[in-house]
Amino acid sequence: MKTGNEYRDSLNDGRLTYFEGERIEDLPGHPLLGQTVDFTAVGYDKYYDPAPDATSPLLGVPQSADDLSDLIPMLHDAGMMAHVTSTSIQTLKTAAGRMEGVKPEYIERMSLYIEHAQREDVRITQCITDAKGDRSRPPGKQDDPDSYVHVVDRQRDGVVIRGAKLHITGASFGHDLLTIPTKAMKAGEEEWSVGCVVPVNAEGVKIINTTYAPRHEDTRAFPVSSQYHYPEGFVIFDDVFVPNERVFLDGETAFAAVFAHSLGLWERLGGLSAFVEEADQLVGLAQLVAEANGTAGISHIKEKISEMIIHATLIRSALEAAVSNCNVGPDGAAFPNELYVNAGKFHAAANYNQMVRHLHDIAGGAVLTAPVPADFENEEVGELARKYMAAGNEVDGEYRSSLMHAIRDLTADAYGGWKFVTNIQAGGGLYAQRIVTRRHYDLDGAKAKALALAGLGDAPAH
Ligand SMILES: Cc1cc2nc3c(=O)[nH]c(=O)nc-3n(C[C@H](O)[C@H](O)[C@H](O)COP(=O)(O)OP(=O)(O)OC[C@H]3O[C@@H](n4cnc5c(N)ncnc54)[C@H](O)[C@@H]3O)c2cc1C
Secondary structure (H helix, E strand, C coil): CCCHHHHHHHCCCCCEEEECCEECCCCCCCCCHHHHHHHHHHHHHHCCCCCCCCCCHHHCCCCCHHHHHHHHHHHHHHCHHHHHHHHHHHHHHHHHHHCCCCCHHHHHHHHHHHHHHHHHCCCEEEECCECCCCCCCCHHHCCCHHHCCEEEEEECCEEEEEEEEEEEECHHHCCEEEECCCCCCCCCCHHHCEEEEEECCCCCEEEEEECCCCCCCCCCCCCCCCCCCCCEEEEEEEEEEEEHHHEEEECCHHHHHHHHHHHHHHHHHHHHHHHHHHHHHHHHHHHHHHHHHCCCCCHHHHHHHHHHHHHHHHHHHHHHHHHHCCEECCCCCEECCHHHHHHHHHHHHHHHHHHHHHHHHHHCCHHHHCCCHHHHHCCCCHHHHHHHHCECCCECHHHHHHHHHHHHHHHCCHHHHHHHHHHHHCCCHHHHHHHHHHHHCCHHHHHHHHHHHCCCCCCCCC
């Protein structure tokens, strides 16, 4: 296993990664992006075991509902890079299970790669979303065939790929890029049906980073985003050679969707579990700020918080149902229930803005204008700021401001804006969750119940 420091050192491997027009020569030493390296290193150290044959529990494959329940909080604790790595490993396991008996050589390669990843304690990011060009046209009908990642050359010992994968969370901070088709492919789309793993420092890989990290020197008024920022990567594959042993799909259009759907499932499980944690945080902030404002006993405030509580409870129920109703693949790997994951993720994402609306409504305008800690330290205005931000003798003005900063940072500033978009798009967008939910829902069962209700058929057996 790697320590945090070994992880830091491993990133100085010649990778080509860019930020705001400049190539980053020393990622761990970068003043802003180096912070993400530090968060990830902390996650390594937390789960480090010095035993020579130890492997990280973060990279394990759950075999049961209990294993899944144990894994989810560990991934939250270890941070985003552990989450995307686990999702990548589970995706390969789930895809391998769904290819059982059909493509033994791919299954063998995926198993060997997972063993390698566990042994070397690497971090893997998920590259699925293509540039896509004109959305109304399939890959083969684009003006630029590179709009979707594709094979441009096939050699005896591997393939050469070209294209770009966009919005890839943490791409510059991992070791490997799990690169898979973004959607189902049809006959004629063989060259775009490619799945493989590419090292971040492979020749031809270039990554452009964007971040919502706070740019302020004093980040005390950014309690959330100063502790949590994982840049997205715009990953370019500029004719990258991939050796055969790292190729898991090459031209078999029928299996392109297997990877996309497997990743979607695990990504949405991660998304749902994050929403569940955050819903409790939103409820807690709403209650605390109502208490600090002196409005906690007012009926319309209580109603809004009750609605937030119902939302938090319902999405937690969906997560628990997804885990306890998990399925186990042919090789013993457990995967969460598709129906509950997708319905839960959709509901959490579609109603997030409504929960934030309640929070903003309850908190008031100080969400945007509360003085920052340095103002309270100023000899001329500090005490006055404290006096006028206070709410009676019981509620200190600086305490009340700190609650406002947490709300602004989480929901109304750079990180909050990032969340609004991410919640809708990550995991394939609301559209994808609608489709998958519908596919796994028992529509025939519902029709049978409706026919029985209308006196047009027998009541279905329970
Ligand atoms: C912060 C963030 C992190 C992300 N992390 C990752 C990651 O780690 N890995 C990864 O692979 N991806 C990641 N994504 C990408 C995410 O999965 C995509 O943003 C999402 O799938 C939508 O794709 P798009 O952005 O290209 O938008 P588009 O595909 O352009 O979608 C925009 C809208 O158009 C609709 N639309 C587009 N094409 C069609 C069509 N043919 N028919 C009907 N409707 C259509 C969509 O449903 C949607 O409503 C991330 C995104 C964000 C914002």
